[in-house]
Amino acid sequence: MKNHPEHLKTFYALFQRARLKITPARVRILEVLHHAHAPLSIQQISAELETGEVDIVTIYRTISALQKINAVKQTHLNAKERAYELAGEHHHHLVCTSCNAVEDITLNDQFEQYQKIITKKSGFKIMDHSLEFFGLCAPCQKN
CATH class of the missing domain: 1.10.10.10 (Winged helix-like DNA-binding domain superfamily/Winged helix DNA-binding domain)
Known part of the structure; x- marks a missing residue:
């Protein structure tokens, strides 16, 4: 290598x-x-x-x-x-629907606990997940 x-x-x-x-x-x-x-x-x-x-x-x-x-x-x-x-490292995204800017965010462990709850309640084996939040970034909100 x-x-x-x-x-x-x-x-x-x-x-x-x-x-x-x-x-x-x-x-x-x-x-x-x-x-x-x-x-x-x-x-x-x-x-x-x-x-x-x-x-x-x-x-x-x-x-x-x-x-x-x-x-x-x-x-x-x-x-x-x-x-x-x-x-x-596992993370999620904030996506601006106006300018298409993307920002990585890491959510706390409590959010990851929801995955376990979903698995337990549904019987669905989650292999992976992807989560994106869509909205307006701070600069686009000012425009």
Whole structure:
């Protein structure tokens, strides 16, 4: 794993366990997601890459492979597009419906207890969840 950025070594270990090659395209896509301040759509990932660096089909395939090994999580930040971010510390999002700004938020443990209550009452085995709050950010409220 030498010559790979330190902050991505956890993901390289996931690649090795899944017997996936660490290709330049995969490294670049991980880098883009690592430096993003919010989840990105496929088109946004493509826009962050140099023109011609990674084709759109490779981006789709790479994101799919990264999801399968739990390196990337999918979220819906609007009704039209899926967005992707590196898997890591569990958090949720505040999404401004006016300017599309996205802010990460971490909810307290009490919220996570609701998941256990839902499981107990419904008998439904929750594997994961995604929670986004939609509204207006402070700057948009002033406008």
